[in-house]
Amino acid sequence: MVAFSPLAFITAVAALASTAFAAPTRTSNQMTPRQNGPVGATHSIVVGRAGQLVFDPENVVAEIGDTIEWHFTPRNHSVVQSNFANPCVPAGPNAFFSGFVPTMSGQNGQVFQIKIYDKNPIWYYCSQTNGNHCQMGMAGVINQNFDSNDFTLRKYKENAGRTSVSQSPPAIYGGLLIPNPNPLSGFKKN
Numbered sequence: 360m361v362a363f364s365p366l367a368f369i370t371a372v373a374a375l376a377s378t379a380f381a382a383p384t385r386t387s388n389q390m391t392p393r394q395n396g397p398v399g400a401t402h403s404i405v406v407g408r409a410g411q412l413v414f415d416p417e418n419v420v421a422e423i424g425d426t427i428e429w430h431f432t433p434r435n436h437s438v439v440q441s442n443f444a445n446p447c448v449p450a451g452p453n454a455f456f457s458g459f460v461p462t463m464s465g466q467n468g469q470v471f472q473i474k475i476y477d478k479n480p481i482w483y484y485c486s487q488t489n490g491n492h493c494q495m496g497m498a499g500v501i502n503q504n505f506d507s508n509d510f511t512l513r514k515y516k517e518n519a520g521r522t523s524v525s526q527s528p529p530a531i532y533g534g535l536l537i538p539n540p541n542p543l544s545g546f547k548k549n
């Protein structure tokens with residue numbers, strides 16, 4: 360055991376306390392900011408709502424700092440980022456991928472989240488080959504350029520319909536597959 364005098368102990372506590380109080384104070388009603396900036400909104404997208412090969416909503420406008428959160432329903436879907444020009448194929452090695460999230464009924468216990476870091480359009484699809492989900496139009500976009508008549512979700516889907524076999528990245532990437540923090544989001548009736 361290390362022996363210490365009561366005086367030394369009090370001095371140590373006082374030193375600790377002064378360090379702690381040197382930190383900037385925060386009023387109690389302030390939210391704790393996340394490490395990488397202000398807290399943004401969360402946009403929930405239901406994957407395969409009502410057994411359909413859809414993302415709902417399939418067209419989302421998000422701000423920098425927002426979170427996109429996909430909620431999976433039956434049967435066995437994924438979310439993969441692609442380029443506009445090459446639907447149903449991952450957008451290179453940095454494409455986000457949720458992995459396949461098979462769901463028997465209701466809503467899966469896990470969601471896939473990505474963060475929005477810029478305002479560029481983000482195209483994505485379901486890479487399930489059993490039933491050709493992407494070719495059947497299971498695709499979505501975040502921050503579509505609404506000034507363009509060329510880079511539309513409708514055209515992406517038309518091009519997707521002309522592809523043959525969807526591809527999946529090798530592993531979950533570019534986002535978080537985590538326990539569902541917002542079970543009602545995307546499902547709650549307002």
Ligand SMILES: *[C@@H]1O[C@H](CO)[C@@H](O)[C@H](O)[C@H]1NC(C)=O
Pocket residue numbers: 435459461487488489
């Ligand atoms: C889900 O789909 C993937 C890709 O087709 C497949 O590898 C996996 O076995 C499926 N999982 C289940 C539980 O059906």
